[in-house]
Amino acid sequence: MSNLDRLRTAFRTALGLPEDLDVDRLEYRAIEQWDSLAHLTLIAEIEDAFDVMIDTDEVIDLSSFGKAVEILGKHDVALAG
Secondary structure: OOHHHHHHHHHHHHHOOOOOOOOOOOEOOOOOOOOHHHHHHHHHHHHHHHOOOOOHHHHHHOOEHHHHHHHHHHOOOOOOO
């Protein structure tokens, strides 16, 4: 499984989304499931999946799937398609 697929799985797991839902364009609060509590669950899921520690500023900045890719890139996680 690629790192990009692992990130998609983290989003689906944390937000309780179906496996076939495309999350690549997902944005915070664009769906009912991604509320503030689910956001923290998502952060924990990403940290566990990639063995990284996301800092407070990054937690606040993580507003979309694309932003998660960007943040993980700063943690030297390669997320090529």
